[in-house]
Amino acid sequence: MSQSLLVIAPHADDEILGAGAIMARAAQAGARVAVIVATDGAASDPGRDATTLASLRREECRAGLERMLGYVPPLLFLDQPDGGLSSTAIPRPQMAALAAFVADAAPDTILVTDPADGHPDHKAAFGLASRIIGSGTGRVLQVMPVSQRVDRRFDPTGYDATPVGDFAARKRAALACHRSQLDPVAGFSLAPDICDAFTTVEYVRTAYDRLDRSNDAIPAAHFDSLFTQSPDPWRYDSEPYERDRFQRTVAALSGRRYRSALELGCANGALTEQLAPLCDRLLATDASLAALSAARDRIGARANVVLEQRTMPQDMPDARFDLIVASDMLYYLGLDGVVALMAAIERSATPDARVFLASYLGETETIITGEMAAEIAIAHLPGWTRIHAERTDRLRIDVMARV
Template structure:
């Protein structure tokens, strides 16, 4: 961890002003109906996310604040306040500060001892899960918490637990720095992962008023040694900006897990992507089927079949079809859609680790590859090639717009397919919204060649 003291003068805000002035930074999406703010200590939530909380609450969204410790260790040498007195005082300050932002904000205090978060990871995780489950009707949720690189052990631990829980249940999360602004320099900032929330005048005023409620931190407890101010004026200036800073997970994220998809279908029902209701999806399926070079296939493998909308069309062109997905919920929908067909088999598999055996003259990779990280994508491409018959075809189709929770983009997936030297591209359909390509194995021929139109 970084070694620093709150008594240090720290990095001047003028340094940060100059660093931000020369950068065009993306805006963090804030259209959420439930914001969960996790704080390691009382006042973290106000310093890091008061403006965002004010905005979400003003729009009618739910805001839950989970304060992990009571921050009783802020003044270990105080001659006037015992740790239990500081804990009580800081809870009261946080409650008043949040009420200043909005009376609808719901604070929860875990009461874990200050400085002992590492031993309480399971308890913190339960608190986060409880906060997420308290508003099951929400479909757009976001969790924000202290940045893991903030230089403070409690901030690191809380950030790690939030990241783990959110990755498992499929909820997006962001991190807010606190002490980085004090000890760090622009060279310490992960600029490629930075997003900002521009604040209105009202939101700035609300944040300033709420910050003043944390009197034990922004003012001395007394004139006695040991009661010095924790957040001196120079430090406070970092949180008086016209914007708040959040850090998203690095682009090289982990593959999405079964837990992500189980939670996704629980929240969004049987047709979360609108396969059955959107013309976009219907048209894309028709284009996909039209690009298949062969009228009929002996044995096909569909990777990530979801609710079976494309599976039903593929079944009409295949003697045998194996359709796999990572989650039970979409497979149940697919089973109802397909009925009792002896030529279609549905199976659950976490790819690429649980790869099905056999050879296939058609492999379908539609809207799946960006769920994997680079390592898993590389493994999947290798297994696809190994599963293809010499005359087989691979059809790949992927959404091209960025999705924060996905480890890769659609274009990343197709770049990996092009990098596989044994595949030859037969078809490329390129749109702003999606890319669709058909690749062939070593012995595959063009449609005209296969059907005898050319020699």
Template structure:
């Protein structure tokens, strides 16, 4: 939880405007999105963080629902003129007017009326699941929610609940920062940042919608405790020609079961020259001819697993998709490869301590299917599991990865700065990068 003062000017908008990383953030593809649920912790979150995007989607014909968890009754706890009940009633009306402005429809927001400042995942789980069930009826559904590291407890609890549920349903999820623009800085940008450009109509609709949140953008009175919360120094962050979001991380098992169900060979591992050559290059990069125990993380249908097994005493091959593992089992039986154990696990959550120690750990085109936090944790697990003299091999695509927070550059950059690893070999081509790491010997720094 980040502590901040609404009255403090925070990070000036001019500093954000000069931030090159913001300008380089990839654009979100909203083509075909037909159903959207926008979750807000408090009335005005939806307008501040995603108002322009909501207008774009509604204007393109998408069916948009806005769900607000609390009525923000504690926005002015020291007000001498407005009770929490009065504030809740006013903010209820303000949100309805703002959503109407953004969507040009009479669809009313849904008010969960949960306690402001005291949200819990337990009380949010049922309404979140109910709205995601409606969302799933769309052809191209999208969920939008506050950011899980925004520095406000309600924003973060709501985001964690929604992101986890959306991931399990396999629904694309965008998280919008609000208070980060106040307390954050260009050197602390979140990974997986993407942008949605706003045209003049979207910006105008957003400004009009914000003006409806009178209790937040104007003082309640001239008395102490009734000061404006969203002053000009805050609002200028939200008057940009673009809105920024952090990609939520989909659930690996849900996504890859669907991928492997839709196609027997979704990555063309048996027919693609890229895939065949990449495997050959990876195997050629291994510093040793033979390894004892090998861990193959993200094995998919087992094409690389078969080759690793020929240079190992035993291999544990892990994947989140049971459908992929079934195909891998068939491949291993057909090839007569007996020294492989197949394990169903979502990493790093299902890491098994019995996998340690390992002489070789291979992570091929799997790292960017983690969130930044998950990838850091998985790297820590790999470092701890490496035997003395062992090797960690990473191999990843070098081009953008759609709808996931990380790309290959992020994955390998994090590995290079992970304590306990030293680089042994690096091979880069236009399409992929392979790096081999070894554990830092005890006593070395």
């Protein structure tokens, strides 16, 4: 059991819904528990005065935590706008308060909402947590599914389930404190069967463990093996998902000519081939020599394309690019790798650059998911904003530009 647990909730009640018993069990074992509530929760009922509702939700949060733990733990309200949480644009006074609070909490484990949750604040809260863990604070980062369970679209694959058990009555009482979220006549309301599900079992998934080497990037040897067996291991030319990814990529980037572009993780060059007509010069890189061999066979002698073996993020080219493409490759780097890559991209991107991120939304062979990788990347590009976003059931695309 963690000696110190920090729970980051996008809204007051998410900490009880996703982690009520986890917090109670940790406190019972002698661990220190602290909670951050990121938004004011004032948008849950458009029919109420926002200031009054925000104040009410803070009171409900304190009451719920006292019911759940027997005391109110150290608690920070960041009071960011409900529905408008950003992992990179929190005002300086609140960021200073956050930094001081986290330093005092000294968490071993940080537990935050899963970015697979549909609510944008839940995604941004994960990005914020990734900034904390990425700065060197804490050992373990875990996620808890909340809004995907509320929306009845939760798939438990990949999660560890923990029965609420003896804490069920306490958790029901804690949830009952959040009256503003239980009134079916008001705005948002938690259905009784949803509350029952949350008081039966809680789920977590580990996204990072500083002491676990499985957080490391997938080595080039893994991809060498794949491309030695087949020049097209993911069926880029026939798989509908891959064709859709390429088409959406070109559509999102069209309408502009790129002077100098960088493609990270080019694999066998299937996407490189489609990016080349958009660019005066395209440097396509991959860590795998076998993949690059397949790419050379595919690309041939295109005058504006250069293929190089480079392992990211440590081998970032010493050059400037107005387009950087990271398509379906970030999750292979792990959290530390994504954080380091974003720092390298920040240094290499021209003032007018576009950073293109595409992320697979299904299960991966890596500790972080595509959704996690995308939010980590966005959280570590301060001073950038998303100028294009789209998603399907299997794919997420984000195009970033400097503010």
